[in-house]
Amino acid sequence: MNGYLVADSFVSIAAASGLLVLIAALRRRHPGEGLVVRLSFGLGVLAVMLASRVLVWWGARFPFNTLTLTAAGLVPLAALLFCEGLLRRHAPKAFKWVATAGALVFAILAWLPTSWAYPWRTIALLVFQLAGFLAMAWLLLARDRTSLSALENRSADRIALSLLLILPLLATDFRFPGFPIPVRLAGIAILAFCWLAQGLGRGQRAHRDSVRAFVAYCASALAAGGAVVLIAGLDATTSIQVLAVCCAAVLLGAIVNDAFELRAEEQRRGMLRLLAQGDLADADAFLGGLRRHAQIDGLLILREAELGDFDRTVLEDVFARHPLLRSGQVGTPEFDEGTREQLDSLMQRYGASHLMRVSIRPLTLAALNMPVLADAPIAQAELAAVQRMAQLVAERRRQLDPAEGT
The missing domain is CATH 1.20.1070 (Rhopdopsin 7-helix transmembrane proteins)
Known part of the structure; x- marks a missing residue:
């Protein structure tokens, strides 16, 4: 040829x-x-x-x-x-x-x-x-x-x-x-x-x-x-x-x-769009946008009913210090053996790679699975921003309707 x-x-x-x-x-x-x-x-x-x-x-x-x-x-x-x-x-x-x-x-x-x-x-x-x-x-x-x-x-x-x-x-x-x-x-x-x-x-x-x-x-x-x-x-x-x-x-x-x-x-910028355009009516509606993120494989809202089998005092203490918790952090010396067992059990039950605090009173968590970006610093920063925004939305909702916080 x-x-x-x-x-x-x-x-x-x-x-x-x-x-x-x-x-x-x-x-x-x-x-x-x-x-x-x-x-x-x-x-x-x-x-x-x-x-x-x-x-x-x-x-x-x-x-x-x-x-x-x-x-x-x-x-x-x-x-x-x-x-x-x-x-x-x-x-x-x-x-x-x-x-x-x-x-x-x-x-x-x-x-x-x-x-x-x-x-x-x-x-x-x-x-x-x-x-x-x-x-x-x-x-x-x-x-x-x-x-x-x-x-x-x-x-x-x-x-x-x-x-x-x-x-x-x-x-x-x-x-x-x-x-x-x-x-x-x-x-x-x-x-x-x-x-x-x-x-x-x-x-x-x-x-x-x-x-x-x-x-x-x-x-x-x-x-x-x-x-x-x-x-x-x-x-x-x-x-x-x-x-x-x-x-x-x-x-x-x-x-x-x-x-x-x-x-x-x-x-990946879907998290930034969520912060800019998310539904601020309540935390559930806001986090609903996170479910549609390309790298999120499922997201569950965990309220008191789902957390009843776990020590509430331990969870409140952990998430007061770590509003966003990765599975890789659980094995660190910061947590004692009993706390690690509870956190491991909670993550395994809901197939979560991350747990984030949505509200303090009542204690509400969000469990999500994002294994691909679990160690990406930029993704962690974006997810931390989403967690903070979700908590602010929940607190604002509780202030407008105090009955929800009881």
Whole structure:
């Protein structure tokens, strides 16, 4: 099988997959937001272009050749719309006119037979796309930084870095007679853009850390590819193709992994949403939101009837000192043997990894099972905040209705 075809197809499919992962992540985190709509449009145009050209390479020339060229002509306009939204400023009118006119011209030229239009149409498209990306990078780098927040400035820097990375690699996507380029590399730049853009969902990650991680991923991929080249004794052309495939695979894996981690973080933030949006009518209603948390495997409210078999004095003393008690704390020397037996029995009876105090009078506990995050410091802090809020809600309810505290 043709090595050029396999390498080009793999890199393009990997880039299209990375774009789809990023679009899904953006729409899930920010549904309906204007900037996300603009970015999704641009990413969708790129995904269509990449997927349709792979179909052309594998023999389905019509209508996918026309679709590929039309989408390619739309790329600078899509990038311009996104940059305007990111900067919250209008681009110069000359940029808008050129991007719009170019998209219309190439939508018409896409219908010309290749035998008539090659190679001048390909050269014109290359110049148009290079000029468009260069103009957008300049627009981002020359912005008024004081008009944007720190996070917005970091976002603009990452996007500009991605556009500048695309420029040298974009030229490899255009092949001309006498210049046999081993593999089209624009897909690598697109994957880098997807990874950097997806990293914006992690506000705690510094820009420098993102660049270092990107360099580490690329270095790992090149090292692995280099080992394959040495083992197989490949020629120069095949070696470049192998290195490109390794880079595309590693970057796509990083994008998918980050998407999974971001989704897990969003699910874990359910406790924070509970604090912000929980039902404050009473403690039972408030803790009901905790039952729907992704990492909580069951939650029970334990009142005097459920605690009747245990020494109330011991429980009151323990939970006065530890409003939130983990199973791992029970075995510490802080508790005597009798107290440990009671706490172990209570946790085993209700299958609990945590016990939290809901109210003091009457003594009410909540038993929940959260084994996956039992030792996560952040989760413990969030759960402690939930416990304190639940106790405040219960005390407020008791003050409004003193009969409930008797």
